[in-house]
Each structure stands twice: as C-alpha cells, then as structure tokens.
Amino acid sequence: MYRKKTNKGLLIHYHSHVDNRYKRSLIRTMFDRTKRLSSSPDLFSKECYDLRKMFLKLKYPVKLIDSIFKTFHASQDQNQSCIKPVDSPVLITLPFKDQKSADSGRRHLSDLGKKIDRVLQPVFTSRKISEDLKITETKPSLVNQQCVVYEFQCNSCDSNYIGYTSRHLHLRIEEHKYSVIGKHLKDKHNQRPTNLHEQFTTLKKCR
Numbered sequence: 231m232y233r234k235k236t237n238k239g240l241l242i243h244y245h246s247h248v249d250n251r252y253k254r255s256l257i258r259t260m261f262d263r264t265k266r267l268s269s270s271p272d273l274f275s276k277e278c279y280d281l282r283k284m285f286l287k288l289k290y291p292v293k294l295i296d297s298i299f300k301t302f303h304a305s306q307d308q309n310q311s312c313i314k315p316v317d318s319p320v321l322i323t324l325p326f327k328d329q330k331s332a333d334s335g336r337r338h339l340s341d342l343g344k345k346i347d348r349v350l351q352p353v354f355t356s357r358k359i360s361e362d363l364k365i366t367e368t369k370p371s372l373v374n375q376q377c378v379v380y381e382f383q384c385n386s387c388d389s390n391y392i393g394y395t396s397r398h399l400h401l402r403i404e405e406h407k408y409s410v411i412g413k414h415l416k417d418k419h420n421q422r423p424t425n426l427h428e429q430f431t432t433l434k435k436c437r
C-alpha cells in the first residue's frame with residue numbers, strides 16, 4: 231500500500247484524553263480502511279501487522295487491538311458470504327417484444343436489483359420465432375390434409391379436443407380460433423390463438 235512520507239503513524243495516543251469509545255472506533259476504522267485499500271488478502275495481512283505494531287507503539291493494549299481485529303475479521307467473513315450470491319446474477323426470462331420494451335424491462339430489473347441488492351439480468355426469449363420455425367418445418371403437410379379426425383392438445387394444460395372435418399384441416403383450425411378452443415386459450419391462459427396449428431395433430435385420415 232502506498233503511504234505518504236508524512237504519515238508517521240501520528241494517531242491518537244492511547245493515554246491521550248479522548249473517550250475510549252473513540253479509540254476503539256479509530257482501530258476499527260483503520261482496519262476497515264486497510265481492508266479497502268489492500269488489493270489482496272496477503273497484502274491485507276501484512277498491513278494489519280504494521281497497523282498492529284503502530285497501535286502498540288501508541289500504547290494501545292494488545293488485548294484491545296486483537297479483540298477489535300477479531301470482531302472486524304468475523305464481520306468481514308460474514309460480509310463475504312453475503313456478497314457471493316450478489317456476484318452471480320439472477321437470470322430473469324422475459325419475452326422479447328421490441329427494443330423499446332426490452333430496454334425498459336432491463337431498466338426495471340436494474341432498479342429492482344438495487345433495491346434487493348442482487349444483480350438481475352434479463353434473458354430475452356422470442357417464442358414467436360421458435361414457433362414459426364417449427365411450423366415451416368413440420369406443419370404444411372398436416373394442415374393440407376382433408377377429411378381427418380384431429381386432436382387439439384393444449385400447450386399449457388392437459389385439455390384436449392377431438393374433432394372431425396371433411397375439409398382441409400387448416401380451415402377448421404382457423405375456425406377454432408373462435409370456438410371453444412379459442413375461448414379456452416383466452417379464459418384459462420390469457421393467450422391469443424396465434425399459433426394454433428402446432429397444437430393440432432391428425433389421429434385418423436378417412437379417405
């Protein structure tokens with residue numbers, strides 16, 4: 231640690247007429263400052279050793295110095311164990327809508343994180359993209375089928391619906407946006423029936 235040349239350890243002498251509480255807090259403060267200024271635990275130990283020597287020179291009782299250091303050290307250990315989880319951010323999954331709402335979400339998490347002393351890191355997911363990809367990969371054949379027994383299996387719960395259509399299945403799926411299925415998604419899950427297709431499978435083809 232860098233120490234000014236003028237710093238010759240001229241602190242309060244133990245036998246000066248100052249309240250004992252003040253001397254105790256002086257020792258604590260010095261340990262605390264040393265801790266903050268030491269870049270490594272080794273350096274801190276060495277600085278503490280020097281600090282102890284300096285207080286001894288000022289006629290502070292060994293017992294007093296050591297007991298304050300012990301308490302200080304214990305409280306540091308406690309702080310350390312509190313700091314650890316703060317270092318690893320808590321990941322919060324948020325749906326990505328647009329850049330503006332993403333920025334605002336990030337800001338809100340940051341503010342909230344400061345309040346609870348945690349680093350909250352948003353992870354933006356785009357459900358839409360993954361769903362679109364799935365549809366282009368596997369669904370075209372399904373929805374172009376005619377005369378099928380089909381099953382709707384809700385993505386969000388165990389509910390299902392089995393029906394029959396003689397027309398192209400995709401027409402029937404369109405209609406289901408406004409049927410009990412659309413109503414179920416809205417009432418039970420507060421979802422709009424935007425990607426109904428992927429929740430349908432054909433059970434039987436009749437012709």
Ligand SMILES: [Zn+2]
Pocket residue numbers: 384385386387388389414415418419
């Ligand atoms: Zn459901």
